[in-house]
Amino acid sequence: MASTFFGLNSAVSGILTAQRALNTVSHNLTNATTPGYSRQRVDTAAAPAYAHPGLTTAVGVGQLGTGVVATQYARLRDGFADLSHRAATSDVGQFEARGQALSTIDTVLDEPGETGISHLLSGYWGAWQTLSLQPDSAAAREAVRQAGDDLARGFNDLSRGLAASQAEASARIELGASRVNDLAGQVNELNKQIAMVVAVGQQPNDLRDQRDLLIDELASYANVTVSEAGAAGKVSIAIGSQLIVDSTTDTAGTLAIDAAGAATVNGAATTIASGNLRGLVDVRDAVIGGPDGYIAQLDTLAATVATAVNGRHEAGFGRDGGTGTPFFTGTTAATIGISAPVRASVDAIATSGSAADLPAGSDVAVGIAQLQFLVQTIGASTTTMDGFYAQFVSRVGLDTDQASRMAQVQKGVLAAAEARRSSVSGVNLDEEMTDMVRFQKSYNAAARMVTALDEMLETLVSGMGVVGR
């Protein structure tokens, strides 16, 4: 036979559980916009049944339920959605870093424009054409020197711009690596806190949310492999083949990327396959730098211009009768400039093929102007100098376009992963409001139950044994 007050206990369990559930709804609602927050839910179960003893049998007609218990505060999270989200984050990081760096160069080129190299090249050849009309004119010589100087400075500026982009990428790589180390340290600290909470049998839901948020940020810098090891709730994180967070030793590693782009964790070599850091290293060492990079291409062009012009210029005679004078010095885009004799006097500019034809011999001037259409082997192409530069501009455009396109595509993938993750972990206000109504009703119902039992007891306590009174 159950106790007279048995029902009160069941009703109280209902009231308490409904309160917990309402508190959780409140927690969810207030964190609806908190980054990284995962929706929580109170898991409930019927309380263990009470097999009460009877007068004739030990178990009576059956087991009587004793109400409800909250088994745990569950954190709604989909591990697979996390995986695809992190992968997409790494890819977006890689292509965004690449796209941003390249779009700067895309603008620095100023093509098609009035200050770009192609315009300066045209201006230079045009000045030689004009000089070929009046080789004895000091003004025309001055124009050639000016156009040559402009062209050389154009090369210098562009080369400096590219080097600046490289330096910026280097600075961002450094910052990125130190941020990765910072994040790894924080994850390691959270690992320890989580392990302590788990050890006393509780669910550190909000700490896990914080840790996942940190891992998301980590994934934007480099591709990470996360493995949850053991029952303690700790995670190990690997970048390439090396652990940056080691849950067995409770330590965080140090990521370093050297000037050649090689990555190490605690001194051991590893590879970064994607993420912001990969994008930056690619831009610095393969796109701008490297044997086939933009700087190398530009250097090839500058050297070709200097060699071709000097070859014809040195064979000619200047207004001052001198010969063998180079027009340009330097063999790279960074160092090209007009030579000292030409800088000193425009009379050093050679126009005539023989000393006897001074001052109006123009065959050398005509020859240099004709270089504009000279097809020769430049780098890996057989083309004119202008053609080579157009090809270079086209390549920068293609690279930039491709990087921004790839970033867009990966952002789409990331948005899809975000949506999937959010559909599991995100807070939906409508759903929470419905839950609120549900739990409020069940709270009210349990409270009403108490009232009903109270009325029953009232009958029992005050109404019995007063027959006829």
Add this chain to the structure above:
Amino acid sequence: MSSDQTVRAFLANLQANHRGLADAQRQVSTGKRILTPSDDPVGVAVALGLRRDQAANEAWGRNIDDSLTWLNTTDSALGQSLDVVQRARELAVQGGNGTLSQSARELIASEVQSLKAQFVEIGNSTLAGRFVFGGAATDRQPFDPATQTAVAPVNTSPITREVAQGSLVSVNITADRLQKPPGATPDVFTVMDDLSAALGANDSAGIAEALSRLDAHMGNISALRGETAAKVNRLELTASRFEAQAIATGSQLAEIEAVDLAEAITDLTMREAVYQAALATGARIMQPSLVDFLR
């Protein structure tokens, strides 16, 4: 779908719309389709090639204009020198008439001498301070007015210009070709000296020889004029070809670089409509939730 995700997805779409709108606006306001190489990487290479062609054509156009001036100056000087030789020939014919008195012949001989000075003057014609018959030595007179002979050494270098890709033209006639036809005929000053001497000596054989030599000179100068005229013709043809090409290149360049305004404005209007629609839907889907309906 969580509430936060709805808002973020909306925001992402709105931003994409906004980017598209800004892009369309930029095209309309600049009138250019290509502002950076990444806008059309292949188109930009073609555009750079066309721009180079434009600049080169302009340079050749300037070369042609300058060459035409040079050739025209040469031609008019040649015409004058032809007149001088023609006059000398007339005088020779007149002096060959055996009925003339000695004094009349001496008068004719002195006119021949003054023709020499005239020839020197024409031979020293200048264009913008440059001696047109001086070869590459444009800074010194090809003929000496005092001695009335060509100044040694005679510079025989051609003055060449590029007037089209790989096409060179020499625009000058040098002093040696002006004063002496190819072959054994002596130079024009010697011929005139001989003529005036023959006139003075009443040497009819000498006068007859001078006559035939002057004929050779007239033939020579006429040939030089023909040569110059042919070059002028050729250059004028080339120039008109460049003009046609400039128009074609310009329209090709516009095709690649410039925005088709009708298309761009239609695009802009459409994007504007989409952007506004997105804003309106956003306002609708974001506002209400159960919160607004529960009491």
